[in-house]
Amino acid sequence: MRLNMSRLDVYKNKKVLIWLPIIAGLIFLFTPTYIELYHIFWSKDEQGHGPLVLVIALFLFWQKKELFLKDRELTGQSTLGWSLLFISLIVYILAKWQYILVAEVAVQIPILIALILITSGYSVLKRLWFPLFFLIFIVPLPGSVVDAITMPMKIAVSNVVEMVLYNFDYPIARDGVILQIGYYKLLVADACAGLHTVFSLEAMGLLYLHLVKRDSFLRNVSLAMLIIPISFVANVIRVIALVLITYYYGDEVGQGFLHEFAGFVLYGTALIFIISTDIFLQKLELKLAQKKARRAATEESDIDSF
Amino acid sequence: MTVFKSSLIFFLLIGSLIFSEFIRPVPNSVDVQDFPSLESSIPISFEGWHSINQGLPQIVDPQAEKSLDAIYSQTLSRIYVDKQQEKIILSLAYGPNQTEPLRVHKPEVCYPAQGFNIESNEVGQLEVAGQEIPVKFLKGVSSDYTEFVTYWIVVGGVAVATDLGFKLQQFKFSLDGKIPDGLLFRVSSHGQDAKAEYQKQKRFVNDLINNVDLETRKILLGEYSR
Numbered sequence: 011m012r013l014n015m016s017r018l019d020v021y022k023n024k025k026v027l028i029w030l031p032i033i034a035g036l037i038f039l040f041t042p043t044y045i046e047l048y049h050i051f052w053s054k055d056e057q058g059h060g061p062l063v064l065v066i067a068l069f070l071f072w073q074k075k076e077l078f079l080k081d082r083e084l085t086g087q088s089t090l091g092w093s094l095l096f097i098s099l100i101v102y103i104l105a106k107w108q109y110i111l112v113a114e115v116a117v118q119i120p121i122l123i124a125l126i127l128i129t130s131g132y133s134v135l136k137r138l139w140f141p142l143f144f145l146i147f148i149v150p151l152p153g154s155v156v157d158a159i160t161m162p163m164k165i166a167v168s169n170v171v172e173m174v175l176y177n178f179d180y181p182i183a184r185d186g187v188i189l190q191i192g193y194y195k196l197l198v199a200d201a202c203a204g205l206h207t208v209f210s211l212e213a214m215g216l217l218y219l220h221l222v223k224r225d226s227f228l229r230n231v232s233l234a235m236l237i238i239p240i241s242f243v244a245n246v247i248r249v250i251a252l253v254l255i256t257y258y259y260g261d262e263v264g265q266g267f268l269h270e271f272a273g274f275v276l277y278g279t280a281l282i283f284i285i286s287t288d289i290f291l292q293k294l295e296l297k298l299a300q301k302k303a304r305r306a307a308t309e310e311s312d313i314d315s316f
Numbered sequence: 317m318t319v320f321k322s323s324l325i326f327f328l329l330i331g332s333l334i335f336s337e338f339i340r341p342v343p344n345s346v347d348v349q350d351f352p353s354l355e356s357s358i359p360i361s362f363e364g365w366h367s368i369n370q371g372l373p374q375i376v377d378p379q380a381e382k383s384l385d386a387i388y389s390q391t392l393s394r395i396y397v398d399k400q401q402e403k404i405i406l407s408l409a410y411g412p413n414q415t416e417p418l419r420v421h422k423p424e425v426c427y428p429a430q431g432f433n434i435e436s437n438e439v440g441q442l443e444v445a446g447q448e449i450p451v452k453f454l455k456g457v458s459s460d461y462t463e464f465v466t467y468w469i470v471v472g473g474v475a476v477a478t479d480l481g482f483k484l485q486q487f488k489f490s491l492d493g494k495i496p497d498g499l500l501f502r503v504s505s506h507g508q509d510a511k512a513e514y515q516k517q518k519r520f521v522n523d524l525i526n527n528v529d530l531e532t533r534k535i536l537l538g539e540y541s542r
Contacts, residue, residue, distance in 0.1 A: 028322045035329030042337070050386075050417045095325075099332040106336035108490055109415035125325065129317050161428045185459050186431030197431070 025079055032125060039102070039121075043114050050111065051150045059210030063147045066217060070141035077134045091127030094120055116149045140220050147213040161187075167242070168198045171249045180257070189249075191257045196264075198249060211241040211280050218284060229291045236287055244280035248272045341495045344412040351497075352531065354392045354408050362527035365396040365404070365520065387411050387418050396520065404520045407502040408536075414471055414486060414498040423454055423467050423502055432456035432463065436510075439477050442466065442518060445525045449537060450477040453514060464513040465504040466521070472496025475538035501536055 044064075052060045098120040105113035119142055126135045135142075164187045172184040175191070183190045187198040215237045219229075251272045256264030360367045392408040411420050424434055436455040441448045454465040468475045471485045473496075489496045503520060507513040525533055 024319070027319045028317055031322045031326030032329075035326040039329045039333050042333070095328070099328065103332055103336040103339070106340050108487070109341075109417075109495070111417055128321070128325070186433070188431050199429075 028129075029078065032129070036121075036125075040118055043111075043118075046111060047115060047148075047150070059213060060148055060150075063144065063210075063213055067141045067144050067148070070144065071138070074138055074141070077137060078130055087131045088128045091124045094127065095124035098124055112150055112152050116146075119145050144213070144217065144220075147209065151209065163242075164198050167245050167249055170246045171198075171253060174246070174250060175253065182253070189253060191253050194256050194261055194264075196253060196256060211244070211277075211284075212237050214277075214281065215240075215284050218288070222288075229288065229295065232291060233284070233288055237284065240283045240287065241280055244276050244283065247279050248276035251275050339493065341490055341493045343415070343495055344497060351390070351410065351412070352535070354390050354410065357528060357532040357535075358392060358394070358406075358408070358524070359527055363523040364398045365523060366398075367394045367396050387420065398520075402516055403505060404517060405504045406520075406524070407500070407504070409500040409502075410497070411499075412497045414482075414496045419482070420469060420498045420500040422469075423452075423456075423465050423500075427454065427456040427463075427465070430458075432458045442468075442521065444518075444521055444537060445533070447537060449475050450481065452477045455510060461506065462508060463504050463506055464510060464517070465502060466514060466517045467500065467502040470499040470501065470536065470538040472498075473534075473539045499535060 047060065098117050101113060101117045102121070105111070105117060122142060122145075123135060126138060168184055168187050168189055172182055172189060175182045181192055189196045189198065212234075215233060219233060252264055255272070388409045388411045390408075390410040392406070394406050396404045396406060398404075409420055411418060414420070424437060427434060433456065434454055435457050436453070438453045440451055440453055442451040443449075449468055451466050451468045454467070456463045456465060468477050469482060470476075471482055472489050472494075474481075474485055476482050476485060485496055503517045505513050505516060507516075525536065528536070
């Protein structure tokens with residue numbers, strides 16, 4: 011009995027000895043990156059979802075920790091792993107040298123893939139695809155991409171907001187991305203255009219799909235695509251909320267606490283949309299299945315009657 | 317998997333970190349600057365131009381202002397009027413570190429963010445005090461308001477107009493383990509006739525450069541520009 015215990019301890023200790031250097035190395039490698047990410051992006055509103063995504067991803071890895079504690083026979087896969095590790099580390103060094111933070115953050119995904127391949131193999135990698143994929147949402151969007159998409163989105167959002175409020179007889183006028191209501195002029199800022207909110211909502215939507223473990227491919231794909239119009243609508247609602255708050259309570263209230271509140275309104279509406287769309291899709295699918303079953307049944311009875 | 321292999325991974329990761337930190341250029345300090353004050357080195361009046369205080373109605377975006385503080389250590393924005401009441405807006409912005417996230421904002425990006433539509437965007441040359449400076453000419457339109465812009469960026473002491481020139485300069489500095497500083501020089505005016513506005517801007521820039529000291533001139537035009 012005692013012998014067994016100590017053997018188990020030795021076994022566990024060995025596992026710790028293997029994993030401790032790898033985890034410590036990763037922490038050392040990416041701490042400076044995350045500090046910079048925090049200073050440049052996370053402390054601003056636009057990429058506010060970053061830390062949340064990191065915590066969720068770490069939690070998802072932690073949930074699957076037993077995968078790492080099993081012994082596996084690995085053949086051939088670690089060569090691929092080692093080469094990927096070397097290439098990724100070179101990219102990491104170049105990215106740091108040239109201050110390309112986007113690449114520096116993004117390269118952590120291939121580094122993790124390489125380490126999983128080396129230590130645990132392809133089968134484990136397959137079971138960890140979601141947390142690895144989820145880490146994409148930590149990567150800050152490159153400035154050029156943001157610039158290219160932001161403007162058309164801002165114009166579209168301002169346009170719809172103007173149309174809606176005009177139909178409700180509010181004294182609203184629009185000039186490009188500047189909305190004028192009553193005495194107030196509001197600039198639909200980059201943050202309001204919601205490129206980053208689309209990004210974080212996409213993250214939340216995909217996490218939701220993962221958590222409820224939807225096995226239907228149709229529902230997964232349609233919801234992933236519907237997230238874009240959903241976040242557009244949610245953004246319109248947020249800007250409308252802000253415009254009305256400013257109209258009724260003044261500029262200071264609109265820019266102060268309630269500005270943050272409007273952000274919560276955005277996330278709230280979007281989440282409700284996502285969940286109700288999913289329920290709708292689920293019902294639709296069920297109906298289709300029933301119809302199919304009924305048709306099959308009638309066909310069968312037709313055959314019977316002959 | 318052995319302890320030996322995992323230790324090897326540890327040293328690879330740590331080695332990459334140390335090596336990258338070693339070759340990574342050190343950012344220039346923002347506080348300890350021997351960079352002169354733009355406010356005091358740009359004259360208030362010269363050759364008939366005079367800076368007036370009241371500006372055009374500007375839309376203030378507190379969010380934008382917060383992030384501008386992180387990028388620029390100095391900004392200057394003045395409206396000059398000459399004897400014929402011709403107006404020119406001069407905007408200078410100096411940032412000590414031209415890394416990708418902290419680089420000076422290009423007017424092509426700033427103007428649309430303020431509701432302007434960039435209708436034309438051309439690379440060209442501007443003759444300033446006997447030097448050819450690479451510049452960009454922009455035409456921004458916001459409903460019935462048209463603004464013409466001439467601008468260039470002095471990055472690491474060299475005037476550039478294009479993104480490629482900017483990146484090349486960044487890369488050259490990184491080979492020496494340095495990060496270049498950057499100054500955005502932008503003049504703009506409201507009008508209808510592109511030729512007349514650009515001509516007026518050229519006159520203004522030349523008048524300004526001829527009335528600053530040598531050091532300021534180097535800062536504004538770049539030391540090595542031809």
